[in-house]
Amino acid sequence: MEHTEFRVKAKEMVDYIADYLENIRSRRVYPGVQPGYLHKLLPKEAPYNPEQWDEIFKDVEEHIMPGIVHWQSPHMHAYFPALTSYPSIMGEILSSALNVLCFTWASSPAGTELETIAMNWLGKLLGLPECFLNEKDDSPGGGVIQTTASEATLVSLLAARTRALMELSKLNPELQSSELLGHLICYCSDQAHSSVEKAGLIGLVRMRYIESDGNQSMRGDRLDEAIVADKKKGLVPFWVCATLGTTGSVAFDNLREIGEVCEKHSAWLHVDAAYAGSAFICPEYRHWLDGVELADSFAFNPSKWLMVNFDCTAMWVRDSTALHRTFNVNPIYLRHENSGKAIDYMHWQIPLSRRFRALKLWFVLRNYGVIGLQKHIRESVRLGQKFEALVLADQRFEIPQPRNLGMVAFRLKGDNALTERLLKRLNARGYIHAVPACFKGVYVIRFTVTSQRTTNQDILDDWNEIKTVASEILVEVFG
Numbered sequence: 001m002e003h004t005e006f007r008v009k010a011k012e013m014v015d016y017i018a019d020y021l022e023n024i025r026s027r028r029v030y031p032g033v034q035p036g037y038l039h040k041l042l043p044k045e046a047p048y049n050p051e052q053w054d055e056i057f058k059d060v061e062e063h064i065m066p067g068i069v070h071w072q073s074p075h076m077h078a079y080f081p082a083l084t085s086y087p088s089i090m091g092e093i094l095s096s097a098l099n100v101l102c103f104t105w106a107s108s109p110a111g112t113e114l115e116t117i118a119m120n121w122l123g124k125l126l127g128l129p130e131c132f133l134n135e136k137d138d139s140p141g142g143g144v145i146q147t148t149a150s151e152a153t154l155v156s157l158l159a160a161r162t163r164a165l166m167e168l169s170k171l172n173p174e175l176q177s178s179e180l181l182g183h184l185i186c187y188c189s190d191q192a193h194s195s196v197e198k199a200g201l202i203g204l205v206r207m208r209y210i211e212s213d214g215n216q217s218m219r220g221d222r223l224d225e226a227i228v229a230d231k232k233k234g235l236v237p238f239w240v241c242a243t244l245g246t247t248g249s250v251a252f253d254n255l256r257e258i259g260e261v262c263e264k265h266s267a268w269l270h271v272d273a274a275y276a277g278s279a280f281i282c283p284e285y286r287h288w289l290d291g292v293e294l295a296d297s298f299a300f301n302p303s304k305w306l307m308v309n310f311d312c313t314a315m316w317v318r319d320s321t322a323l324h325r326t327f328n329v330n331p332i333y334l335r336h337e338n339s340g341k342a343i344d345y346m347h348w349q350i351p352l353s354r355r356f357r358a359l360k361l362w363f364v365l366r367n368y369g370v371i372g373l374q375k376h377i378r379e380s381v382r383l384g385q386k387f388e389a390l391v392l393a394d395q396r397f398e399i400p401q402p403r404n405l406g407m408v409a410f411r412l413k414g415d416n417a418l419t420e421r422l423l424k425r426l427n428a429r430g431y432i433h434a435v436p437a438c439f440k441g442v443y444v445i446r447f448t449v450t451s452q453r454t455t456n457q458d459i460l461d462d463w464n465e466i467k468t469v470a471s472e473i474l475v476e477v478f479g
């Protein structure tokens, strides 16, 4: 493809994207295809001769779209939102054209500096304490964009592990790190996301799961008891992950209590607020942040609810030297005359190369403004409340855990099997898409308000669909 063709075809692509997003409501949100469907439609080998763009693009609507889950649809209620928006797409287009790799300041000064600035803006927007910002030359803290919340969790655990191993080897200079590793232990709630377990597996450290209370919240007293018991066994507690907005029920761990326990036992506190973090741009939700000044790292995904398309995980650390100690390698080809003076984000993450993701974040922050973003969050919560009210008004359904923010976990009263059947049939019909969760043996359907395009009518239509299918199932089962 040459310049002239690109000018024409890229404009057509922009129209295709705008049409797609404008009319997304008319598409079946969940595809009806079976595994292997695409293998039957596409050739077994890459073409030897170049193909015309129109030929290539024809296959998108014919073969690719039938296998797409339409995550931007108002009828998408599965997982958490993964929203995009026009300013974000603009950022992505420009960033893919520039295709700079912002691993050091020198590899793209604007890429690095815009990331620091956008992360300071965002940190202030959430009301994070100053220790997480990077506004002065000697600020030890700061923000960095990671690929995913899972990666932020792993980065945090590895940094805490380095700190703990350094302390331990001072006390036991005769022992190797590999021998000390067996003494380390870290903690999260039994409601924490599976990525926390994965971080422990990769980090080769033990993980203890703290039983959450009746509100699915990890509390300080239970964490403290577990830590004290582990210390008596000779273990070294070094890292705790608190979740603000759990995946199953958007429950909140008690950050202040947990922070105080971490302080008492000198453990690193990481906060995983993957979904709920976006809500903290609205002051009325910041009570869940109480105690955040006790955390060592904090992460959430603007790529979920804040309309910055995937990938974009915002992570802040109190002390970036803990990351440097863990990830710093400094070969000659990466050194530059401002090494040590300017931020080199390669020392804050696992891979070397990194995309210019700050651009789309900056575009979104500017184009919506604080007011536009707050309106979006509040509207999702209002629609969540609306759905909750519809469910509660129908005696056949129940909501076992209180709703928080834009997610309602509901079920048909009675056996789990009824709700399982309901969900299976809803997804098979493809008009709405949702996934389940299980709270201590109670099976629920998670209904998340995902799209910025969702209207009152969409919620009513979705509820009608759920009620119709539920009535069918109840007749089949009970006659």
Ligand code: PLP
Binding pocket: 079, 080, 147, 148, 149, 150, 151, 193, 195, 243, 245, 246, 247, 272, 273, 274, 275, 301, 313
């Ligand atoms: N943490 C929580 C609480 C989540 O809900 C999720 C995903 O929904 C994750 C972590 C993982 O996010 P990511 O896909 O960005 O790794």
